[in-house]
Each structure stands twice: as C-alpha cells, then as structure tokens.
Amino acid sequence: MKFLALIKDTFRECLGKKILISYFLISTLGILTMMFVVNIKITGANAVISTLIGNKNENLGLPELTNSIVFAESMFARALYSIGIFLSIFATVDLMPGLMKKGRLDLYLARPLSRPLFLLGKFTGAVAVASVNIIYAMAGFWLVLGIKTHVWNFSFLYSMVVIIFMFAVLYTIMMLISILAKNTAVAIIVIYMVMTLETALGTSKSLFSMISNTLLKHALEILYWILPKHHEVASITQDIAGGKSIESWTPLLSSFLTALIVMNIAVFLFSKKDL
Amino acid sequence: MEANKKILECTGVTKVFRTGFHGRVHALNNVNLTVNSGEIFGLLGPNGAGKTTLIRILLGLIYPGSGSVRLFDTDVKDHRIRSKVGYLPENPGFPPYLNGRQIMELYGSLAGIDSDVCTQKTDELLTMLNMDKHAGRKVTTYSKGMIQRLGLAQTLIHDPDIIFLDEPTDGVDPIGRRDIREVLLNLRKAGKTIFLNSHLLSEIEMVSDSVAIMDKGRIVASGNLDDLNGDSSHYSICCPNMKTEHLEALQKEDVVSAIEDDILDVAVDSLEQLNRVIDVLRDEGLLIKSVTPQKQSLESYFVDLIKDIREEEGNA
Numbered sequence: 272m273k274f275l276a277l278i279k280d281t282f283r284e285c286l287g288k289k290i291l292i293s294y295f296l297i298s299t300l301g302i303l304t305m306m307f308v309v310n311i312k313i314t315g316a317n318a319v320i321s322t323l324i325g326n327k328n329e330n331l332g333l334p335e336l337t338n339s340i341v342f343a344e345s346m347f348a349r350a351l352y353s354i355g356i357f358l359s360i361f362a363t364v365d366l367m368p369g370l371m372k373k374g375r376l377d378l379y380l381a382r383p384l385s386r387p388l389f390l391l392g393k394f395t396g397a398v399a400v401a402s403v404n405i406i407y408a409m410a411g412f413w414l415v416l417g418i419k420t421h422v423w424n425f426s427f428l429y430s431m432v433v434i435i436f437m438f439a440v441l442y443t444i445m446m447l448i449s450i451l452a453k454n455t456a457v458a459i460i461v462i463y464m465v466m467t468l469e470t471a472l473g474t475s476k477s478l479f480s481m482i483s484n485t486l487l488k489h490a491l492e493i494l495y496w497i498l499p500k501h502h503e504v505a506s507i508t509q510d511i512a513g514g515k516s517i518e519s520w521t522p523l524l525s526s527f528l529t530a531l532i533v534m535n536i537a538v539f540l541f542s543k544k545d546l
Numbered sequence: 547m548e549a550n551k552k553i554l555e556c557t558g559v560t561k562v563f564r565t566g567f568h569g570r571v572h573a574l575n576n577v578n579l580t581v582n583s584g585e586i587f588g589l590l591g592p593n594g595a596g597k598t599t600l601i602r603i604l605l606g607l608i609y610p611g612s613g614s615v616r617l618f619d620t621d622v623k624d625h626r627i628r629s630k631v632g633y634l635p636e637n638p639g640f641p642p643y644l645n646g647r648q649i650m651e652l653y654g655s656l657a658g659i660d661s662d663v664c665t666q667k668t669d670e671l672l673t674m675l676n677m678d679k680h681a682g683r684k685v686t687t688y689s690k691g692m693i694q695r696l697g698l699a700q701t702l703i704h705d706p707d708i709i710f711l712d713e714p715t716d717g718v719d720p721i722g723r724r725d726i727r728e729v730l731l732n733l734r735k736a737g738k739t740i741f742l743n744s745h746l747l748s749e750i751e752m753v754s755d756s757v758a759i760m761d762k763g764r765i766v767a768s769g770n771l772d773d774l775n776g777d778s779s780h781y782s783i784c785c786p787n788m789k790t791e792h793l794e795a796l797q798k799e800d801v802v803s804a805i806e807d808d809i810l811d812v813a814v815d816s817l818e819q820l821n822r823v824i825d826v827l828r829d830e831g832l833l834i835k836s837v838t839p840q841k842q843s844l845e846s847y848f849v850d851l852i853k854d855i856r857e858e859e860g861n862a
Contacts, residue, residue, distance in 0.1 A: 276655035280641070287643020375639030378700075381605055382656040383629040545608035 273384055274392045281366065281396025290362045291400065297358065298408035302415055309419045340422040345513030347412055348430040352437070352508045355408065356501075359401035359438045360445070364459045366397050367449030376546050386542045394446060394534070398439045405434050430512035433504060436523070440499045440530040441466070447537040450544065466501045468494070473502035499526040553708060553739060554581035554604065559613035561599055561763075573599045575763040577613070581741060581756075583707070586734050588750035588771075589743040590848060591760035597743045598636055600760070601710055604741070605633055617708070629657065632701030632709040636716065636743075638693060640685045646672065646696050647681040650703055657704035664703065671699040674729065690717030698726060708739040715749060727753055751844040759848060761855055774847055780840035781820060783810045785832040792830045799823055811840070 285291045370376055370393065379389060409431040417423045441462055448458040472495040479495075482488040500522035510517055561574040573596045581587045591597050602608045604615055606622040615622040618630055640649050647668060654664035672678040675695040680688065688696065694714060701709050711730075715723045730740055730753050744750050750757060751771065758768035767774060785792075786808050793810075796802055801812040801823055810827075814820045820837070827834060 273656055273658060276652060279655075280652055283648070284641065284643050287641075372639050374635045374637040375641070377602070377605075377607055377633065377635045378638060378640070378653065379656065380607055381628060381631065381633035381635075382653065383626050383658060384656055385625045543609075 273382075274388060274395070277389065277392025278396040278399055281393060281400060284366065284369075285362070285400045288365075291404070294358065294362060294404040295407065298404060298411060301408060302411035305412055305415045306419070309416060336420065337422050340416060340420045341424050341426075341513055344413075344416060344424050344427040345430075345509045345515075348409075348427060348434075348512030349505055349509040351405075351409060351412070352430075352434050352505050355401075355405045355434050356438050356441065359404065360441060360459070360462055362404075363397045363401060363442065364445055364462070365455045367393065367446055368453055368455045368458060371449065371453040371546070380546065387538045390446065390538055390541050394439075394442065397442055398435065401438045401442075402435045405431055405438070409434075424512075424514065426514040427512045430508045433508045433511060433523070437499070437501065437504050437508075437526065440526045441501070443530045443533040443537065444499070447533050447540070450537055450541050465498055469498040469500065470502040472498065473500060496525060497529060499529050501526075550585075551583045552580055553583045553618055554579070554741070555616045556580075556600075556604060557614050557616075559600070559603060559610045559615065561596075561603060561608070562611050573763050574603070574610070577760075577763070577765055579758060579765060579768070581708075581739060583739050584734065584737050585755040586730060586740045586742060586753050588754035588757040589741065589760065590745075590747060590750060590757055590844075592852060593745075594762075595760040596763040597760055598712055599763075601633075601712055601741070601743055605631065605710060629704065630707040632704070632706035634694075634697040634701045634709075634711045634714055636712040638697040638700075640693065640696070642684070642686045645682050645684050646677055646688075649685060649696065650681075650700055653700045654703045659704050667703055667705070668699075671702055675699050676725065691719055691722045694718050695722065695726070698729065702733075706738070708741065709733065710741045710743075712743045713745065714742070715744065715746060723749070747843075747845040747848055757844070759851060761852060766855060767851055771844070774844070779815065780811065780813050782836075782838045782840055783812060783824070783827065784808055784835040784838075785810060785827055786835055788827075788832060792827070792832060795826050795830055796823060799826065808835075 282291075370379070380386065409428065413424070413427050416427075444465060445458050445462050448461045449455075452458065472491065476495060479488055479491055482491070503522035504526060507517055507520075507522060556577055556579040559574055559577040560572070563571045563573050565571055577596075577600060579600075589597050589600070599608070603610050604617070604622065606615075606625070606628070609623075617627050620627045641652070644652065650668040650672070651661075651664055654667065655661070659667070668681075669678070672681050675698060677692065677695050677699060680692060685693065685696065694717060698711070698714060701711070715726055718726060727749065730742070733740060734753075734755075742750060742754065754771055756768070756770050757774060758765050760766065788805075788808055788810065790805075793802060793805065799819065799822060801814050801819065802810065805811070812820070812823055814823065824834060824837065
C-alpha cells in the first residue's frame with residue numbers, strides 16, 4: 272500500500288508538472304504524422320501502390336511490402352529508442368533532486384517507511400511514468416502501421432520492453448547522482464555524459480586492441496564493461512523489432528548488472544546519509 | 547497511554563557537521579533529554595542552538611555521531627516506530643502539485659492507514675483546523691498560516707502518540723495561534739505527548755509542562771516550567787490607599803522589597819511569614835485586594851540565562 276502510494280504520488284507529480292500531457296501530445300503528433308505519411312493502396316492480389324515516408328513504390332508485391340514495413344518498423348523502433356529515452360530522462364530527471372529539497376523529504380521519511388522502500392517506490396514510479404508513455408507511443412505507431420498496411424508485426428511491440436528496460440537502467444544512475452549531488456543539472460549532465468561515452472566506447476571497441484599502452488587499454492575496457500550498453504542495446508531493439516535473431520544478449524545482461532550494482536549503492540548511500 | 551511514563555530518551559547525543567574539506571561544526575554536544583508521556587515539552591534556544599538538528603535526530607532523519615535515541619523504548623533507527631510519531635518541520639515542503647486533501651491522503655497512505663479511515667480523519671482534522679473550505683485548493687495558493695494549519699493536520703492523520711512540532715505558529719496570525727494552542731492543549735488532554743520547538747517564549751510558557759533550553763548544541767537548563775521560572779518566595783500585595791506610614795509596622799518582618807502605587811512587593815521565607823505580613827497590614831486597617839505570587843517570565847529567565855552564559859564565556 273505504501274509502495275503503491277509512492278507510485279501514485281510520482282504519477283500525480285508528473286501530471287501536476289504537465290509532463291504526462293506533454294509526452295502524450297508529442298507522441299500523438301508523431302502518430303498522426305505517421306497516419307498521413309504512410310499511404311498504402313492494395314489494388315490486386317500482388318499489386319500495391321504504397322507511399323512510405325516519401326518513397327513511392329508501385330506494383331510492389333505483398334511479400335516485399337511486408338518486408339519493407341517490418342524494416343521500416345525496426346528503424347522506427349531504433350528511433351523511438353533514442354527519442355523515447357531522451358524524452359523520458361528529460362521528463363523524470365527532476366523527480367529525485369526535487370524530493371531532496373529542504374522540508375520535503377522530511378515529510379516522507381517521518382512516516383513508518385524504510386528508506387530502501389521509499390527509493391524503490393520512487394524508482395518504480397518514474398519507470399512506470401516512462402513506460403506509460405513509451406507504450407502509448409509505440410502501440411500507437413504499431414496500430415497505425417497495422418491498419419494502414421495490414422501488416423501486424425508483433426516483434427515491434429516486444430522491442431518496447433527493451434526501451435523501458437534501458438530507461439530503468441539509466442534511471443538508476445540518475446537516482447545515484449541525485450542522492451550524491453541533489454542537483455538536477457548535475458544529474459542530467461552525468462547521464463548524457465555516460466550515454467555519449469558508452470556510445471563512443473561501443474562504436475570504437477574494435478580499436479582497443481590497437482592501443483599499445485596496456486594501462487589505458489585495460490582502463491577503457493573496464494570502463495566499457497562498467498557503463499550500461501546504451502548503444503548496443505539500441506541495435507538489439509532494432510533487431511527485435513525487425514524479427515531478427517539476437518547475436519548476443521550480453522549487452523542487456525551487462526547493463527542489468529550495472530543497474531543492480533548502481534541501485535544497491537544508491538540504496539546504501541540513501542540509507543546511511545543525513546538527509 | 548500511561549501518564550508520566552518515559553517515552554523519549556536521548557543519551558549523550560553529539561553531532562558534528564562537516565563544512566568543506568576541513569571545517570567542522572559541533573551542532574550537538576552530549577545532549578541528554580527525557581520526555582514523559584502526556585506532557586507538552588518545550589525546546590528553547592537562540593538561533594543556531596541546534597534545536598532543529600536535535601529534532602531531526604530524534605526522528606531518525608539524520609544520525610547522531612555518538613549517543614543513542616530511544617522512542618517508546620525502541621531505537622529510533624527502526625522506521626516502524628514512526629507509526630507512533632507525527633512531525634511538522636519548520637518549513638514543510640508540501641508537494642506543490644497536490645491540494646490539501648490529496649496531501650492528507652498521501653501522508654495517510656504512507657503511514658499505512660486504511661483509505662476509508664484516512665478520508666474520515668481528513669474531514670475531521672481539516673474541519674478542526676478550519677481548513678475544510680480550502681481542501682480542494684493547491685497548496686501553492688495557501689498562505690503561510692494555512693500551510694502551518696495543514697501541516698498540523700497532517701501530523702495527526704495517523705493518530706500518533708508523540709507529535710514533534712518545529713515552529714508550528716511561525717507566520718500564523720494571533721487568532722490562528724490561539725486556535726493552534728487550543729489544539730495542542732486538547733491533544734494533551736487526550737493523552738498525547740507534544741515536543742514543541744518554538745522561539746516564541748510566551749507561547750511555550752502558555753502551554754508547556756516542562757522545557758529544555760539549548761545553547762550552542764548543549765542543554766543548559768531543563769526541568770518543570772514552575773521550577774525554572776517560579777519563585778514562590780516573592781509576592782505582590784495590592785492594598786488600595788496604602789501609605790508609607792503603614793509600612794513602619796512591617797519593619798520588624800524585614801520583607802519589603804519594593805513599593806509602587808498600591809502594590810507592595812514582599813520577599814518571605816514561608817507562607818506563615820506571608821500570613822503574618824497580611825495580618826499586620828489588616829491590623830493597620832488596610833483592605834487587601836489581591837495577593838499574587840511573583841513569577842519570573844520564561845522570557846526574562848531565558849534572557850538572563852543566555853546573558854550569564856555569554857558573560858562566563860567572555861571571562862573564560
């Protein structure tokens with residue numbers, strides 16, 4: 272009950288700050304755009320006239336159309352991964368530092384509520400808020416594409432689980448920074464720095480072997496394994512949405528372990544810290 | 547709850563805050579404190595004395611460097627004990643996106659009370675504190691006084707046994723203050739214990755049973771309010787039409803400390819001596835209108851005490 276009250280409180284905060292409505296409007300705008308951009312006419316068993324994001328294809332066969340749609344959806348999934356996480360971070364980054372303000376946290380923690388439960392409740396609340404919006408956007412896109420093309424690619428829907436997962440992983444870092452720095456600006460700088468650094472390390476991983484300095488090489492490798500695999504999980508999201516088999520689940524597993532460790536550190540510090 | 551049972555015990559509490567890399571501030575220094583059930587306990591002290599730090603330690607919001615705090619015979623680190631505790635901070639930071647009723651509902655849920663009970667208690671408390679008409683408004687539109695009244699209401703939502711109030715009347719108008727005072731007295735009547743931190747000495751004096759005075763992180767005086775500011779040997783006797791010659795008869799007793807208009811101030815050793823003084827005045831044909839025991843106000847006691855401490859520090 273206390274846990275649910277914390278989740279409800281986070282939703283109310285997002286409603287009050289007009290975060291949910293902004294999310295909803297941005298997603299709706301995207302869905303409506305999709306509705307007008309995609310234009311498919313099936314004229315016969317194999318004859319199809321389609322306009323998909325500006326590319327006009329006439330007399331396209333139905334199997335080819337299906338492949339095009341699934342490919343387009345996998346690209347959408349990757350784009351939504353980046354946009355969804357960017358927007359979700361932006362929308363939720365102030366939730367924890369906002370709580371740390373004088374007199375506000377006292378009113379929560381003066382209740383018969385353990386600090387780990389409080390932190391987990393607030394974490395779940397933020398992830399739930401992001402999930403609602405990611406689900407709305409992705410289900411909306413999927414529905415529009417399905418109605419327009421008659422291609423119902425369920426893999427596209429599965430990919431949203433990965434997007435929500437990655438947001439949750441990054442949010443653990445935001446929580447830790449908020450506890451340490453009690454500052455929204457610092458939290459947002461650190462999280463975007465982590466994402467940028469991981470993308471740089473992830474894309475240039477193959478170059479590590481060319482580094483002659485052993486210390487630097489190991490340091491970069493360790494850093495690569497410590498950071499959540501934002502860049503590689505984006506590729507996994509795209510593959511899932513495209514119905515492809517996944518070569519390696521390691522980036523997901525590694526990110527999960529990072530989140531677990533970061534969350535534990537956050538809970539430990541929050542429990543021990545004078546607030 | 548059993549009256550006069552020790553419910554809060556703070557032993558040897560110290561707290562040092564770090565400021566920067568090398569700076570240290572000794573906020574609390576070996577604080578020992580006991581609060582009994584059913585009393586209103588007033589905590590006084592000049593700004594920066596460590597009162598709010600002490601309250602936050604007593605609630606487990608910050609941790610002491612050394613020493614222990616026990617509430618209801620349980621270590622305050624155990625969060626479950628806070629089901630018996632209500633708290634109003636000095637500047638309550640209510641979630642700005644909620645209205646008064648939603649705030650009561652939130653804190654009620656976090657205290658673990660049933661939603662039906664919470665609704666009923668919310669109605670009762672908001673009505674009691676004249677906040678029922680404003681319950682649907684966002685707290686950002688509230689005045690300081692309304693915030694304090696809502697703050698008091700939320701401390702009571704889960705029917706706690708001990709209530710910590712940090713400057714509860716700060717920013718409240720005189721009528722609101724009187725209302726809050728009445729609520730506190732009614733709570734005491736209902737057997738609740740109240741830990742009151744206020745810089746308004748007259749207010750503490752009006753409601754408290756016992757007090758502690760803090761200065762620079764130490765408890766410099768504590769005890770029953772009568773013990774601190776009362777001096778039963780001084781009385782003011784009001785005798786209309788009193789003249790200097792009437793006092794000659796009192797020379798034998800050697801009790802007169804001052805005389806002004808119709809008021810005679812006397813310092814006596816006992817009640818018997820006081821009665822002898824009254825007899826002498828009546829024998830002189832004077833009519834006695836009133837006999838009032840003189841009490842030093844808490845404010846003058848507090849000011850004198852802090853002044854003495856400062857002088858001692860200056861001499862040292």
